[in-house]
Amino acid sequence: MTTHREGTFVEGLWVEKAGLTPETAPPVPEVGCTSAPLESMAFFFADYCKKYNDDYVLCKNESQDPRHCLKEGRKVTRCALDLINKLKQNCDQQWTNHWECLDMNNHQLFKCRKEEKEFNDCVFKRLGLTKVIPETPEGQTSVHLKEKPLYK
Amino acid sequence: MATQPIVQDLPPSGGFPETIQYKRYLPRRGPSGLVIFAAAFGVMGYGWYWVAKANAERRELRREKAWNRISLVPLLQAETDRDLVRRLEAAAAREGEQMGSVAGWKALDLKSPTPGVGKGAVYDKAQAEPIYHTERYVNPTYLFMPWGSDARIESQWWRGTKMFLKNPPYHERPDFTPENPLGGQ
Numbered sequence: 050m051t052t053h054r055e056g057t058f059v060e061g062l063w064v065e066k067a068g069l070t071p072e073t074a075p076p077v078p079e080v081g082c083t084s085a086p087l088e089s090m091a092f093f094f095a096d097y098c099k100k101y102n103d104d105y106v107l108c109k110n111e112s113q114d115p116r117h118c119l120k121e122g123r124k125v126t127r128c129a130l131d132l133i134n135k136l137k138q139n140c141d142q143q144w145t146n147h148w149e150c151l152d153m154n155n156h157q158l159f160k161c162r163k164e165e166k167e168f169n170d171c172v173f174k175r176l177g178l179t180k181v182i183p184e185t186p187e188g189q190t191s192v193h194l195k196e197k198p199l200y201k
Numbered sequence: 202m203a204t205q206p207i208v209q210d211l212p213p214s215g216g217f218p219e220t221i222q223y224k225r226y227l228p229r230r231g232p233s234g235l236v237i238f239a240a241a242f243g244v245m246g247y248g249w250y251w252v253a254k255a256n257a258e259r260r261e262l263r264r265e266k267a268w269n270r271i272s273l274v275p276l277l278q279a280e281t282d283r284d285l286v287r288r289l290e291a292a293a294a295r296e297g298e299q300m301g302s303v304a305g306w307k308a309l310d311l312k313s314p315t316p317g318v319g320k321g322a323v324y325d326k327a328q329a330e331p332i333y334h335t336e337r338y339v340n341p342t343y344l345f346m347p348w349g350s351d352a353r354i355e356s357q358w359w360r361g362t363k364m365f366l367k368n369p370p371y372h373e374r375p376d377f378t379p380e381n382p383l384g385g386q
Contacts, residue, residue, distance in 0.1 A: 061353045063346065067291040069283060079280055087273055095272035102275040114338035115282040115289075122279030129276050158269070159262055182265050192261035199255045200262060 073116070077123045080130060085148040088156055089165075090136060092180040093172055098128035139175035143168040158193070159200045165193060289341070291352065296345045305329060311339045 069076065080087075087094075095102065105121040112118075136144050147164040154160035172178050182191050192198070217223070232240075289309060296308035307313045311332040318332060319325030333339050346353055359365065371377060376384035 061356050063288070063344075063352060064354050065288045065291045065352050067287065067294075069287045070290065073286060073290065074283060077283070080276065087276070088269055091269040091272040094276065095268075098275075102272075105275045105279060109278065112338055113340075115285040117338075118279075118282060119286065122275075122282050125275045125279045158265060182261075182268050184264070184268075185261075189261075192258060192265050195258075199251075199258050 074119045074123065077126050078130060080126060080133065082133065085152040085156065086133075086144065088151055088158075089144060089148040089168065090132065092182070093136070093176075093178045094129055094132055096178045096181065097132045097176075098125060101125045101128045135176055136172070140168060140171040143171045159198060162193065162198065162201060169193075292341075292344050292346075295347070295350065295352075299345060299347070309341045309344075311341060 101121070101124045105118055105125050108118040108121045143164070147161055147168040150161035150164045151158070158165065169180050180191075180193060182193070185191050293309040297306075300306045300308060303316055305314065305316045307315075312335065314329035314331055316329045317324055317326055318330045319328035320330055365373075371382060371384070374384055378384075
């Protein structure tokens with residue numbers, strides 16, 4: 050994975066004002082969500098955009114070059130934007146409640162199970178997406194579905 | 202020497218009185234050792250049972266968090282890719298502008314022949330060797346940034362500190378008014 054660090058020099062910061070040239074990549078709006086809404090919708094994003102995500106990750110596996118996967122990356126971003134718009138149209142209030150709770154609770158998911166349940170129910174009812182934590186041990190309820198969690 | 206009858210020291214006839222206890226007397230009191238042992242292990246076992254449950258749940262929570270972040274990687278990485286390409290394009294343009302006079306110079310390319318680089322990493326005007334002999338992608342190590350470039354801003358050492366949250370500048374304090382800029386004091 051090509052990691053990106055902010056261009057910080059000893060004597061200044063590297064701010065680049067030039068945009069991407071359209072022949073390299075057509076412009077795509079950025080998602081622009083902060084960490085809490087993203088954390089809140091992460092599992093639905095993984096479910097909703099699975100095809101594009103898999104494409105993109107396989108592409109990244111081929112090359113470290115950031116230019117190599119711009120097209121796949123745009124698809125991922127467009128898909129994420131689509132999901133965000135749908136969430137805002139259908140479950141805006143529940144989503145807001147959940148991510149604000151996360152924001153106030155150090156981003157600990159187990160602190161916001163009540164809000165999460167409302168949000169998950171709404172998303173399942175309206176969009177048909179479910180939160181599935183991969184690699185949950187056989188025969189165990191997922192930690193977000195526990196009736197009596199020890200941590201709450 | 203007259204013989205005397207032998208007098209042997211014997212208990213009094215009828216035995217010693219009952220008040221003198223010459224036998225061990227240790228009655229069994231309380232539960233047996235086995236029961237205490239079992240109870241202690243029971244209490245500890247119950248505690249450990251919940252400790253194990255809590256550990257398992259915490260492990261699951263950690264996994265949930267990890268997968269939460271893993272799910273977001275494509276989204277964040279795609280955004281990062283675009284930003285990186287944008288920056289590298291601009292940096293290459295800037296370097297190309299500066300190095301336009303050097304024939305055969307390819308800006309921000311460490312894999313194409315570079316004029317001046319000789320075999321054995323020596324400076325030789327006559328040779329042109331690539332820096333890296335590889336098929337893989339190589340991220341540029343150094344960037345050329347002219348001092349007067351508008352892509353450079355003053356270093357912002359306060360980034361990430363809480364200094365302006367705890368001690369905001371006077372014009373951002375709640376009691377600031379244009380008539381009384383220093384506030385109520």
